[in-house]
Every structure is written in structure tokens, then in C-alpha cells.
Amino acid sequence: MALTFHTGEVGVSRAEVTSIVADALRREAFTEALVATYVWGKGKRGTPRGSGPATLQKILAAEGLDVALAAAVTVLHEHGSQEAYAALHQQIPELGPSFFTKFLYFTGKTLPPANGPEPLILDRVLSLRLRSLAVTVGRETGHDPDGSVAAWVWADWNWSPHRYGIYLSFMHAAARQLAGTDSWPSDAAPDLLECALFNSAWEPSS
Structure with missing residues (x-):
């Protein structure tokens, strides 16, 4: 199914995204959780170079995306934030740290790391x-x-x-x-x- 995008501003809080991601993780809908954090990151946090709907489509079309996200969630919960970062670093074309640390940050709200500090966004x-x-x-x-x-x-x-x-x-x-x-x-x-x-x-x- 082709993605459909609409322009305009809609306010979404961190608490709302946390709830959306928590629900997606319970259903093991890892790509859905990523999309929620990606869309949130496109708001008031600014627009990183080269990002946008076209970039998101490339990320979602990448082979092994869901497997990589699932592995990062497991690594975060069982090991720690730095290890989860390493699990996603340079793994999926177009999915750089500015966006996947948002995924890790919101994931950490539902599944805190077993060791070390909770993940934070770095863009x-x-x-x-x-x-x-x-x-x-x-x-x-x-x-x-x-x-x-x-x-x-x-x-x-x-x-x-x-x-x-x-x-x-x-x-x-x-x-x-x-x-x-x-x-x-x-x-x-x-x-x-x-x-x-x-x-x-x-x-x-x-």
C-alpha cells in the first residue's frame, strides 16, 4: 500500500507518542512505532537535511527493517542504550542516529534498559x-x-x-x-x- 501524506501542523506531545509506541511494542509492530517517532521528529524539532516523506518511504522499503528494529528493542531491554544504538548504527539506509535515537528514546519509556542510563535523543x-x-x-x-x-x-x-x-x-x-x-x-x-x-x-x- 502506498503511503499518503498530508501537510499542516498537528501538535503531538511526548506523552502521546510514548503511549502510541507502547501500544505498538505490545503488538510487536516495530515499524509502526518507528513511524510514530519519525513523524513526531518532523515537527517542532526541525527538519534534518535530506529528511521527509520520500526518505521515510525509503526507510520503510529497506530490507530487514523490522528485524533490525526488533533486535534493537531486545538489546535495549536486555543490555543497554549504547548497545541498542550500536545495533541500529549504519544498519538501515537513510535511518540515521537523528531519527533512530528518537525510536530508542520512546522505546526506553516502555522497556527501560537492564543496565546503564536510559536512551536520549541525539540529533x-x-x-x-x-x-x-x-x-x-x-x-x-x-x-x-x-x-x-x-x-x-x-x-x-x-x-x-x-x-x-x-x-x-x-x-x-x-x-x-x-x-x-x-x-x-x-x-x-x-x-x-x-x-x-x-x-x-x-x-x-x-
Whole structure:
């Protein structure tokens, strides 16, 4: 069956997508869960280069997609987020980290990892935010005065599983450090920090 797309804006919250993905996972409808997270990611989070309905059609037509998604769900639940990232990294043409980390993030809400931190979204916008922070720290400390190391570490896309693991460690540690401060809720989850960074709503104090 051919996919039909409609233009226009419809607001969908993270809670709603979490519910949709949870229902799809219960039915082992892994591709359905991916589509829900892909469509959500096309909203206010911006439009990564080369993405759109045509790209989604290519992803859905890829051989082995459902098997790869099912394997990643199992790996996430039985092992951890970095391992699940590795299970999807460079496995399906056109399905890059900016989108499959959204799938892992919402999947983790239903099936938390057995070990380590829960998955978070990592896309180009967040990578650029982290690069900016790294440039500032590198310049102030003298360890990376021209920002070249920051640019290499936080490239625009296709981050390695190791880099994703570092990202998760940083985000979860930063969220714990912020908890209870005057500007941060004491019970806030790390995905609030992810959202704040994406929307430029949070800047580190100097």
C-alpha cells in the first residue's frame, strides 16, 4: 500500500507518542512505532537535511527493517542504550542516529534498559549545542583554544556508539548536578535537559 501524506501542523506531545509506541511494542509492530517517532521528529524539532516523506518511504522499503528494529528493542531491554544504538548504527539506509535515537528514546519509556542510563535523543541540533558548550570550555581552559577538537568530537551526524555512550553519561550526570538548584526542578529527568538544550532554554553558568 502506498503511503499518503498530508501537510499542516498537528501538535503531538511526548506523552502521546510514548503511549502510541507502547501500544505498538505490545503488538510487536516495530515499524509502526518507528513511524510514530519519525513523524513526531518532523515537527517542532526541525527538519534534518535530506529528511521527509520520500526518505521515510525509503526507510520503510529497506530490507530487514523490522528485524533490525526488533533486535534493537531486545538489546535495549536486555543490555543497554549504547548497545541498542550500536545495533541500529549504519544498519538501515537513510535511518540515521537523528531519527533512530528518537525510536530508542520512546522505546526506553516502555522497556527501560537492564543496565546503564536510559536512551536520549541525539540529533544534529543537540550535537551543535554540545559543540558550542565544548568550544566555550576548551577556550576557557586552554585545552582547545580554536575549537577544532570540539568540532571533531561533536560532528554534525553519524556519531559512533562510543560517542553516544559519552553523550548519555554527560546528560545524565549534568541532570543530577542540576537537580535541586534554584533554576532546575529536583525531580526532573534527563530528557528535560535534552529538551532545554534543543530549544536553547538552558545555558551553563560561567
